[in-house]
Amino acid sequence: MQHPMPARSPEARRRALDVRARVALYAAAATVVFVLERLLPNPLPWVRLGLANAVTLVALLDLGAGPAAAVVVLRLLLGSFFAGTVFGPQFVLSASGAAASWGAMSLGAAVGARIWSPLGLSLLGSVAHAVTQLAAASRLLGGGDGLWQLLPLFLILAIATGVVTGLAADMLLRRLGAARAPAGP
Amino acid sequence: MPAGRHPQARPRRRAPSPGDWALLAVLVAAVPLARYAVPAPGAATRIVVRAAGAPDRFVDPGRDTTLAITGPLGATDVRVQDREVWIAASPCRNQLCVRMGHLRAPGRALVCLPNRLMVRFAGGRDGTRPDVDTITR
Numbered sequence: 001m002q003h004p005m006p007a008r009s010p011e012a013r014r015r016a017l018d019v020r021a022r023v024a025l026y027a028a029a030a031t032v033v034f035v036l037e038r039l040l041p042n043p044l045p046w047v048r049l050g051l052a053n054a055v056t057l058v059a060l061l062d063l064g065a066g067p068a069a070a071v072v073v074l075r076l077l078l079g080s081f082f083a084g085t086v087f088g089p090q091f092v093l094s095a096s097g098a099a100a101s102w103g104a105m106s107l108g109a110a111v112g113a114r115i116w117s118p119l120g121l122s123l124l125g126s127v128a129h130a131v132t133q134l135a136a137a138s139r140l141l142g143g144g145d146g147l148w149q150l151l152p153l154f155l156i157l158a159i160a161t162g163v164v165t166g167l168a169a170d171m172l173l174r175r176l177g178a179a180r181a182p183a184g185p
Numbered sequence: 186m187p188a189g190r191h192p193q194a195r196p197r198r199r200a201p202s203p204g205d206w207a208l209l210a211v212l213v214a215a216v217p218l219a220r221y222a223v224p225a226p227g228a229a230t231r232i233v234v235r236a237a238g239a240p241d242r243f244v245d246p247g248r249d250t251t252l253a254i255t256g257p258l259g260a261t262d263v264r265v266q267d268r269e270v271w272i273a274a275s276p277c278r279n280q281l282c283v284r285m286g287h288l289r290a291p292g293r294a295l296v297c298l299p300n301r302l303m304v305r306f307a308g309g310r311d312g313t314r315p316d317v318d319t320i321t322r
Binding site: 084088089090093112113114115116117118119120123124127137140141147149150151152153155156158159163166167170 | 198199200201202204205208209212213215216217219220235237278291292293294296298299301302303305
C-alpha cells in the first residue's frame, strides 16, 4: 500500500515560491550590475570591481547558501551570454572565481556569522575569487609561475574591491531590512 | 520572526565589526609576504613568449623584434623595441591584451587568454633555458 507524500502546507508552498522569486530577482540584478560594470572605463584589464558579488552576498545572507549558488549560476550564464563569452576562457575564469567566492563567503557565513559582517565576508570572497582566477589563468596558459608574480597586485586589488562590495552589500541589506520591517507601532 | 525576514536569513553583525578589522589587517599583512611566496623574477635578461601548446620562445629584449604568435584565434602581433615589449595587435574580441600597454621590467605579464598567449620578462633564475633564440618576421 503506497503512502501518499505529505502535502506541503500553504505556508511552506508560499515560502518556496518566495525563495524562487527572490532568486530570480537577485539573479536579474546581478546580471544587470555585471553587464553595466563591463561598460565602465577600466584602466586595469582583467580587474573588475565585482559589484555583482555584492548581490551574491546579499542573496547568501538573505536566503542561504543554496539559493545564493543558484543566483551565481544564473548570473554567470546570463552575463556571459550578454557579454558573448559563453564557455570561452573568460567564462572559465569567471566561473572559477565566482564558485570560489561563493564557497568562501558561504563557509565564512556558516562558521563566522558572529565574527564578520558582510564586509568581512566580502573580503573572504574577493580574495578567494582573485587567487582562484590567478590559478585558473595560469592553468589555461600552460602552468608555470609567470602569472603568480602578479599575486601581490591581485591581493591589493582584491582587498580594495572586497571592501567596496562588502560595504555595498551591507547597505543593501540594511535597506532591505528597513523595507521589510513591520510598519507602525 | 519579523515580517518579510526569510527563515534562512542569518543574523549578522553590522559593518565594520572587530572581526572585519582583524581580517583586513591579516590580508594587508599578507600582501608583502606574498612576494616571497613566488620565485623572484630576477634581472630582465630575456622575454619569454608562451603560447599554450607550443614550446616557450625566448627573445633578447635588446634587439628590436616583431613576432607573430599563432593561437586558436589567429596571429597576435608582439613587438619588442627599446627594451620594451607590447602586444600591438590581437585577433581577440575585447583587446584587453593590447590595452595592457608596454612591459619594461619583470613582475607583470601581458596575457591574451582567448588566444592562449602570455608574454613576460624573465631572468636567469626562473628555470628557463639559458640560451636565447630570436625570431624575426
